[in-house]
Amino acid sequence: MKGYASLVKPYIIWMSLFIVVPMLLIVLYAFTTSGNELISFRFTLDNFFRFFDPVFIKVLLKSLEVALITTILCIIIGYPIAYIIANASEKSQTLLILLITLPMWINMLVRTYAWISILSDGGLLNSLLEFIGLPPMKLMYTDFAVMLGMVYNFLPFMIISIYTVLAKLDKALIHASHDLGANPLQTFLRIVLPLSLPGVISGITLVFLPAVSTFVIPKFLGGGQYMLIGNLIENQFITVGEWNFGSAISLIMAFIIMASMMLTRKMDRDASENTGNEGGKLW
Amino acid sequence: MRKLIEFKNIVKSFDDSLVLKGINLSIHENEFVTLLGPSGCGKTTLLRILGGFISQNEGHVYFDDIEISNVPPYKREINTVFQRYALFPHMNVHDNIAFGLHIKKQDKQTIEQKVKKMLKLVNLQGYEDRPVTLLSGGQQQRVAIARALVNEPMVLLLDEPLGALDLKLRKEMQVELKKIQQEVGITFIYVTHDQEEALTMSDTIVVMNNGEIQQIGSPTDIYNEPENRFVADFIGESNILEGVMVEDYKVKFDDQTFECVDYGFEDNLEVDIVLRPEDIDIVPLEMGRIKGVIKSTIFKGVHFEVVVETPYREWIIHTTDKVELDKEVGLHFFPEDIHIMYKMGSY
Numbered sequence: 001m002k003g004y005a006s007l008v009k010p011y012i013i014w015m016s017l018f019i020v021v022p023m024l025l026i027v028l029y030a031f032t033t034s035g036n037e038l039i040s041f042r043f044t045l046d047n048f049f050r051f052f053d054p055v056f057i058k059v060l061l062k063s064l065e066v067a068l069i070t071t072i073l074c075i076i077i078g079y080p081i082a083y084i085i086a087n088a089s090e091k092s093q094t095l096l097i098l099l100i101t102l103p104m105w106i107n108m109l110v111r112t113y114a115w116i117s118i119l120s121d122g123g124l125l126n127s128l129l130e131f132i133g134l135p136p137m138k139l140m141y142t143d144f145a146v147m148l149g150m151v152y153n154f155l156p157f158m159i160i161s162i163y164t165v166l167a168k169l170d171k172a173l174i175h176a177s178h179d180l181g182a183n184p185l186q187t188f189l190r191i192v193l194p195l196s197l198p199g200v201i202s203g204i205t206l207v208f209l210p211a212v213s214t215f216v217i218p219k220f221l222g223g224g225q226y227m228l229i230g231n232l233i234e235n236q237f238i239t240v241g242e243w244n245f246g247s248a249i250s251l252i253m254a255f256i257i258m259a260s261m262m263l264t265r266k267m268d269r270d271a272s273e274n275t276g277n278e279g280g281k282l283w
Numbered sequence: 284m285r286k287l288i289e290f291k292n293i294v295k296s297f298d299d300s301l302v303l304k305g306i307n308l309s310i311h312e313n314e315f316v317t318l319l320g321p322s323g324c325g326k327t328t329l330l331r332i333l334g335g336f337i338s339q340n341e342g343h344v345y346f347d348d349i350e351i352s353n354v355p356p357y358k359r360e361i362n363t364v365f366q367r368y369a370l371f372p373h374m375n376v377h378d379n380i381a382f383g384l385h386i387k388k389q390d391k392q393t394i395e396q397k398v399k400k401m402l403k404l405v406n407l408q409g410y411e412d413r414p415v416t417l418l419s420g421g422q423q424q425r426v427a428i429a430r431a432l433v434n435e436p437m438v439l440l441l442d443e444p445l446g447a448l449d450l451k452l453r454k455e456m457q458v459e460l461k462k463i464q465q466e467v468g469i470t471f472i473y474v475t476h477d478q479e480e481a482l483t484m485s486d487t488i489v490v491m492n493n494g495e496i497q498q499i500g501s502p503t504d505i506y507n508e509p510e511n512r513f514v515a516d517f518i519g520e521s522n523i524l525e526g527v528m529v530e531d532y533k534v535k536f537d538d539q540t541f542e543c544v545d546y547g548f549e550d551n552l553e554v555d556i557v558l559r560p561e562d563i564d565i566v567p568l569e570m571g572r573i574k575g576v577i578k579s580t581i582f583k584g585v586h587f588e589v590v591v592e593t594p595y596r597e598w599i600i601h602t603t604d605k606v607e608l609d610k611e612v613g614l615h616f617f618p619e620d621i622h623i624m625y626k627m628g629s630y
Contacts, residue, residue, distance in 0.1 A: 126351040172369035175336050180361045180383035180434065190382075194373050 011171050029247035047248030055234065056249075063229040067212035070150040071158075074207045077151065078158035082199075083192075085159070086166035097163065098162060112149060112220045119145050119221070141223035149217040157206035165199030166192070197271040207263045209257050229253055284311040287347060287437065287470055294341035295328055295494075302328050303339070304494040308474060310438075310487075315464050317481040320491035325591070326474045327366075329491075330440050333472065334363050357507065358415075362431035363440040367447060368423045370415040376402075376426055377411040383434040401429040404463060420453045428463065438470045445480065447482040457483050478518045482506065490514050511627045515557040522558040522598050526623075527551055534623060537595040539572060545623040555624045562620035565589065571613015573598075574579045577606055 033042045051057075085096045103111060118124045119139040126136045139145055169192065177187040215230030220230075227235075228247065236246030288310040295303040303325045310316050318326035331337045333344060335356030344352050351359060362383070370379050380401055384394045402408050405425035410418075424444060431439055441460075445453045461484045464471045475481055482489050482502040490497040490513075492503060498510040501587060509515035512523055526536030531546035536556055548554065568574060575593035586601045591614060598614060607613070 009323070016367065123394070170369065172365050173371060176336075176363070176365055176369040176371070178336075179334060179361075179365075180430065181386045182382075183355075183357050186386060191371060230365050 026247045026250055029244050030251045032244060034242070034244050047245050048252070050245055051249055051252060058230050059227050060229055060252075062227070063212055064229060066146065066150065066218075067208050069147065070154060070211045071208045073147070074155050074158040075203065078155055078203065079162055079200070082159045082162035085163050086169070093167070097160070098264055099158050104156055108153060109216060111153070112217055115145070115149055115152070116220060119148075122258065140221065142224070143222075145221040146218050146226060149221040150214070153214075153217060154207040154211055155277045158203040161203040161206055162196060162199040165196045169195055183247055198268055201264055201268045201271055205261065205268075208260065208264075212257065212260075213253055231263055284313060285471050286310075287312050288332075288472075288482045289345040289348075291345070292342040293329065293332060293339045293344070294518050295325070295332065295337070295339045296437060300376070302494050303332075305342070306494075306496060308489060308496065308499070310470060312437075312470060313468055315461065315471045315473065315484055315486045316593065317475060317485040317488045317569070318491060319475060319478060319481040319488050319517075320497075322476055324491040325494040326476075326491050327442055329413070330363075330442055330472065333438075334361060334440055335359050349607060357556065360436055361438045362434050362436040363442065364424075364427045364431050364444045366442045366444070368427040368444075370423055370426055370430070372416050373415075374415065375411065376407065376413050376415055376418070379415055379426055379538075380430045380433050382430065383579060387434075397433050398429075401433045401505070404432070405429045406459075420448050421456065424448065424456060428460075434465070436469065438472060439464075440490060441473045443475055444473075445475075445477075460484060462514065482518070492517070508622060509557060509624060512555045512557075513627060515555075515622070515624065520560050520599055520601075522560065522563070522596075524556045524558070524596065526554055526556045528554050528623060532618075534621060537573065537593070541572075541621060542618040543621040543623060544619050548623065548625075553626060555626055557622045557624060558598075558620060560588070560599045561586070562616055563598065563600045564615045565602055565604070566604055566615045568611050568613050572614050573614040574611065575614065577608055577610050577612060580608065586602055598625060 028041070030047055031043050031045070033044050033046070081100075085093055085100075088244065098107060099103075116123070119124075121138070121140065122137065123139075125139060129136055173191055173195070174187055177191045178184075182190065213230045215234050218226045218228045219231055219234075233246050233249050233253070236242045236249065285630070286309050288308075288391075290306050290308040293306040294301070297487065306325075306329060308329075318329060318432050320326050326335070335351075335354065338352060345348050346359070346361075366488075371382065374382070377398055379401050380398045381394050384397060397410075398411070402410065405428055407422065407425050408428070410422070410426075415423060418426065424447075427444070444460075445456050460471075460473075464484075473481075473484065482505075485502055488502055488505045489499050492513050498514045499507060500508070506513060506518055508523075509518060515521045515523055526534050527552065528545075528548040529535050529540055530550050531548070532543060534541055534543045534554070534556060534569050536552055538628060573593055575591040575598065578590045578592045578597065580590075581588045583601075586603050587605065589600045589602055589606055591598045591600060591612065593614075600614070
C-alpha cells in the first residue's frame with residue numbers, strides 16, 4: 001500500500017498551483033496598495049479599514065441575515081422531508097433520495113435561470129395567475145425571489161445530512177421508547193430529535209457557509225440592487241477593478257466562515273459526545 | 284396460578300413465508316417462561332407480537348382476559364429488555380432508568396426513590412451519572428433490565444438478553460435474572476436459542492420449531508420426556524434411533540427387543556427412541572446386550588464423550604471413566620432410560 005502514497009503527489013502539485021497560490025495572491029493583494037510593480041510592494045491595512053464603512057457593514061449584516069433565514073427555512077422544510085424519507089420503505093428511500101439529489105446534477109446557474117423564467121413578469125407563474133383570473137404579481141427582484149432561490153438551492157444539502165442520521169437511527173430505540181410508555185410525539189421529542197441533532201448541525205454547516213458567500217442567486221433573482229457580500233466582492237474585482245479592496249473583503253469573509261465553521265464543529269462535537277455516536281459528521 | 288396471557292391461534296407471515304403457524308399458548312402469573320428454539324423458529328416474532336411491535340395476521344392475544352391486539356405498545360402493561368439493550372445513548376444511566384417514570388409524570392421524589400431501588404436490585408449503585416455508552420456489556424444489560432422493571436410491569440419480555448455477553452458473564456446473569464424474577468415476583472417471558480440457559484432458569488419451557496410449538500413443559504419434563512425427535516435433538520445430546528413398539532413395555536430396535544416403561548402405543552407402531560448419552564454405561568463385553576468398538580474418546584472437562592460403533596450405528600456415551608480406544612465393549616442401560624416418542628407428524 002505504501003507505494004500508492006506517491007500517487008497523491010500530482011494532486012498536491014495541482015492543489016498548490018490552483019488553490020494555494022491564488023489564495024496567497026489574495027492575501028498579498030489585501031495587504032498592499034494598488035499600482036505595485038512586480039518587485040516592490042507597498043504594504044497597507046487601509047483595505048481592511050475601508051470595509052468598516054456603514055454601507056459595507058450593512059451588506060455584511062444583510063448577507064448574514066439572508067444566510068441565517070435560508071438555514072432556518074431549510075431546517076424547517078428539510079427536517080420533515082428527511083424524516084418522512086427515513087421512515088419510508090427501503091425501495092422508496094432510494095428513489096426519494098435520488099429525486100432530492102437530481103436537480104444537483106444540473107448546473108446551479110442553469111437552475112437559477114430556470115427560476116427567472118418561472119418568476120419573471122411574463123413567466124410561468126404569472127401566466128398561470130392570469131389564466132385563473134388573478135392579478136399578476138411582482139416576483140422577480142424581490143426578497144422573496146432571492147429567498148426562494150436560496151432555499152431551493154441549499155435544501156438538498158440539509159435534507160441529505162439529516163436523512164443520513166435518521167436512517168442510521170436504531171429502530172430498537174424507538175421501540176424501546178414506545179415500550180416504556182412514550183407515545184409517538186413524546187418519542188420524537190425525547191429520542192429521535194435529540195439523536196438527530198448532529199445531522200442538523202452538519203446541515204447547518206453545509207447550508208449556512210455557502211449561503212453567506214453566494215453571489216449568483218442574489219445577482220440573478222435579486223437584481224442589480226440586491227447587494228450581498230458575495231456580490232460586493234464580485235463587483236470589486238469585475239466592475240470597479242479594485243482588486244486590493246476585493247481581496248481584503250474576501251479575507252474578512254474567509255475569517256467569518258472559518259469562525260462559524262469552528263463554532264459548528266464545536267456544536268457537532270458536543271452533540272456527538274452527548275449522543276455517543278459520530279453520526280452525521282461529514283468531516 | 285392465574286392465567287395472565289393467552290395466545291389463541293396466532294398466525295403471522297412475512298411476505299410469503301409463514302413464521303407462526305397457529306400458536307396457542309397460556310402464560311401464568313409469576314411464571315418464568317422460556318420460548319426456546321433455533322433461529323428462525325418464530326420465537327422472537329411471538330414476543331414482538333406480545334410487545335405490540337408487530338401485529339399478527341390471524342388470531343388473538345389476551346392479557347388478563349382482555350384482547351390487546353389493537354392496543355399500541357405504549358399502552359401495554361408490558362416492558363421489554365431488547366436484544367442489544369437499546370439504551371438511549373444520549374442519556375446517562377439514571378435518565379435511562381427514569382425514562383418510563385418521567386413519561387408517566389411521576390413526581391421527582393418518587394422517581395429518585397424508584398431509580399435508587401432499581402440500581403440496588405441490579406447491583407449498579409453509584410452508576411447514576413455514567414453515560415450508558417461507556418458501560419460494559421454486562422452493565423448495559425443491567426441498566427436495560429432496571430429500565431424495564433422500574434415501571435413495575437406485570438410481564439417482562441426478554442429477547443435473547445444475554446446473547447452478547449461472554450460465557451462466564453452469561454452464567455452469572457442467568458442466576459441473577461432468576462433471582463430478580465423471584466424477588467419482584469412477576470412473569471418473565473424469555474426468548475433464547477440456548478437450551479442450557481432455558482433449562483437453568485425456566486419454570487416452563489416452550490420448545491418451538493418452524494413456527495410451531497413442539498412441546499410445553501418443565502425443564503425436567505422437556506429433558507427427560509421429549510415429545511419428539513426435534514425436542515430430543517435440540518435439548519441436550521441424544522442417541523435417537525428408530526424402532527418398533529412391539530407391545531406395551533416392549534420395544535424393538537437394532538434387531539433386539541428391550542424392556543421399557545412406556546405403554547399405550549399401538550402394537551407394532553414405528554417409533555423414535557431416545558437414549559441420553561449419560562444414561563448409557565460402558566460395561567465388559569459379556570455383560571452388555573449391545574456390543575461395539577470404541578471409536579473415539581474426547582475429554583470434555585467433567586466427562587469423556589465416547590463414540591462406540593456397532594453394526595447398526597454409532598452411540599454417543601458420556602462417562603467419567605477413561606476407556607481404551609479400539610476395545611470391544613458392551614453397552615448397558617435400564618428400561619427407564621429408554622424414552623419412546625411418536626414419530627414427528629404421525630400424531
